[in-house]
Amino acid sequence: MNFHQLHIFYTVAEKGSFSAAAQALHMTQPAVTMQIQSLEDYFGTKLIHRSTKKIELSEAGEALLPYALRSMELFRETDEAVAAYTDRLQGRLLIGASLTIGEYVLPRLLGPFGKKYPDISIVMNVMNTTQIVEGIMKNQLNFGMIEAPLSHPDLIVEPGMHDELKLIVPAQHPLVLLQEVKLEDILEYPIIVREKGSGTRQVMEDAMKDKGIEPSSLNTVMELGSTGAIKSAVEAGVGITIISPYSVKHEVALGLVKVLDLKDITFSREFYEVYSKSSMLPISAVTFLNYLKKYAQDLDVIGRIGQSTS
Structure with a gap:
């Protein structure tokens, strides 16, 4: 038994078929079948019952599944622990990013990251969340960065x-000229907002409603579909x-x-990392996500220092 076999077993169980697992793992279907048979030979029992239309885990397979998942989680943690000490990384990193992240956040980080890891080739596409999910599921992206939480049975989504x-x-x-600006102060001025359905607009409207103020009370003069236009x-x-x-x-x-800060309201949100449960992230992707977390931590420390000295 080895990790590779456990990874294949978990992917077959998650995808619900040998063919879908083979596609996700970039393997042939006979190779997937052979690895599952080797795992069954090792345990001396059937793990997966096969039929023409679907697969079904045996009792032994159901018992093995959480351990296979734990082995994958441990592998990810191992990658994260070692990535900080690996300078000579190579490969191609495929990233999907939603509008604000892709146009204004990540470009500032890709330059320093590229200097530190010059042998990693980075390809970033600015896409909507649906396109990012589709790209990850088709193994066209290593991971994505999105601006709103997402629930998907085959994906890991974390801040x-x-x-x-x-x-x-x-x-x-x-x-x-005001020493303090409150939400009521802006209601009389013309305001430009993102289009309906935008994550940015949703964050703004939800925060206002939490304060008992209807977004319709804003003096909205324009709704625009891009941050650049605004x-x-x-x-x-x-x-x-x-x-x-x-x-x-x-x-x-x-x-x-x-x-300007608004004294009596905040519009907070998270940017989320999203990647496949069953496809292991390459070490280059793990390294970049760790780099991103370190950048976010540094920003948080700077923000707290700024608040304490203001």
Whole structure:
């Protein structure tokens, strides 16, 4: 018995067929069958009952399944523990990222990561959540980064980075002169929001409802389908907005917009890592996710220092 066989067994059980498992594992179906037979020979009992339409675990197979899962979890933990000490990594890293993460967060991290691991080739596609899930399930992506929680039986979804939406206003806006800005202060000003169905808009509206304020009370003058369009409208003085401060670092540096805190409300959310339960992440992907977590921890420490000194 070896880990590879346990991995194959778990994947067959998860996918519900030998053919689907073979596709997920990049193996031929006869090779998958042979490995399962070897595992059954080792234990001396049937683990999977086969029929023309479906598979069914035997009692022994049901007993083995949680141990196979634990072995995979231990393998992932082992990768994470060793990844920090591995400098000469090679390979191709395929990432899917949703809009804010892909356009404004990850590009700032890929450069330093690429310098540290120059032999890793990184391909990042900006996609919606549905496309990311499909890419992972078809083994076209190693993992994805999304802006809202997701429930899927074949995927692991866990928080990777924290984000907090902020009030973004033109540099010369009257709100800049206030010592404190409250939610009621922004209701009289024209505001630009993301389109319905946007994760950014959902976070904003949910937080307002928690405070007993209906989003309809906002003086909404535009609904735009991209963060870039919203930034351009704010720069032009069309209105104010509530979006991720990650997306306006350049505009803030140029003095085009200001980022303001709202005293009585926060718009917090998580960015989530998503990857397959049954397909093992390559060590390059594990290393990048650890790098991402370290970056997020550093940001959190900087944020706490800033709060304590303000």
